[in-house]
Amino acid sequence: MTDTDELAITDGEGDDLPDEALAELAAIEDEGEGETADQASDELDRLRADLDAEREARRAAVARYREAVLAAEPALPPDLVAGDSLAEVDASVESARRAVAQIRERLAAEADEDAARGFPVGAPGRLEPSVEGMSSAEKIALGLERRAGA
Numbered sequence: 001m002t003d004t005d006e007l008a009i010t011d012g013e014g015d016d017l018p019d020e021a022l023a024e025l026a027a028i029e030d031e032g033e034g035e036t037a038d039q040a041s042d043e044l045d046r047l048r049a050d051l052d053a054e055r056e057a058r059r060a061a062v063a064r065y066r067e068a069v070l071a072a073e074p075a076l077p078p079d080l081v082a083g084d085s086l087a088e089v090d091a092s093v094e095s096a097r098r099a100v101a102q103i104r105e106r107l108a109a110e111a112d113e114d115a116a117r118g119f120p121v122g123a124p125g126r127l128e129p130s131v132e133g134m135s136s137a138e139k140i141a142l143g144l145e146r147r148a149g150a
Contacts, residue, residue: 080092
């Protein structure tokens with residue numbers, strides 16, 4: 001309490017209050033401020049807890065949204081879809097869609113190139129060995145192998 005506050009406090013008749021009364025009023029005021037500070041501290045703790053709960057709820061909602069997007073579009077690689085907010089998840093989904101589209105285009109172009117070559121990619125089918133160009137001994141050995149296998 002300041003000196004101007006003390007001067008402003010008077011009794012009902014306009015006389016200044018005695019120092020003892022002023023001291024009691026100051027003590028009561030200090031107790032009120034202590035209670036107010038305790039109440040403010042409690043309120044601050046409650047608000048912090050509410051804020052933490054809201055942040056956790058937001059994180060859970062973003063995680064559920066991410067999982068729903070991945071379930072709806074299984075072609076998207078989960079490693080490319082991330083974010084701490086809905087906007088960040090949406091941006092990463094768009095980026096993943098572009099990456100998947102580019103990979104598909106590249107694979108289609110490679111398939112077209114392979115088709116233009118005239119033969120399929122991979123190992124050729126198993127065929128009987130041709131006897132053209134074999135010596136007589138190789139032809140006899142081949143015939144014996146076939147007879148033993150049959």
